[in-house]
Amino acid sequence: MRRATTILLGILLGAIAAGLGIGFFLKMANDDRARLAEQVQETVRAATKAREENSQAIQDANIKLNASNQEVAKAQAMIKALQEERDLLAHAETLPVPSAKTVRGWSDTINVGLGVSIKLPPDATVSANSARELGVTRGDDDALWLSVTPYLEKNDREYRSSLATSTAVSYLANSRLLTGYVGERFGYNEALLVLRAQQSGTSTHLVWVRLPSSKKADIDAILPILAGLHFE
Secondary structure: OHHHHHHHHHHHHHHHHHHHHHHHHHHHHHHHHHHHHHHHHHHHHHHHHHHHHHHHHHHHHHHHHHHHHHHHHHHHHHHHHHHHHHHHHHHOEEOOOOOOOOOOOOEEEEEOOOOEEEEEOOOEEEEEEOOOOEEEEEOOEEEEEEEEEEOOHHHHHHHHHOEOOOEEEEEEEOOEEEEEEEEEEOOOOOEEEEEEEEEOOEEEEEEEEEEOOOOHHHHHHHHHHHHOOEEO
């Protein structure tokens, strides 16, 4: 009996020892599994962060590349504009300074906002003088006869679209290139001379004048006034 008890006690102690051993190894396994899971999560977080940083770096690089492309396009456009201006200057008609006899009795008008001054004949009246426009009427006609405004391509296109005919013209007045077109207006018994003042490849002002027609004599009659235009 005692021997059986001893055997049973030994078996029990062995079972307890085995259970403790298995529990210890199970805890170690669980700890290892938790540690591995944390390492996996950390790896995933690091990979996600790396992807985000790479994505941001790519976006930043694309932004810089687009900005560089825009600057290159601007530089190319400026070079093209300067080349076109050089070609226009080579063929532009130089307007001589009007003689004292021609401008006798004319008045000087200055528009500080636009940086423009002009000599006007006695029958011309300034109807608008602001940073947005220098407007002039002539004689008893209240309609605008001459206008100088800051250059806007939209306005330039609108004026051109109002013409039934269009002939290119270029003048050099006081070292400033005046280039544009002249033509008969749709629905009007008159013509329009539209010029953009240009310097260093940049259009600065838009000048237009109503003419009786686009004939050379009517265009020549306005040239002394254009010759008296000065731009800052």
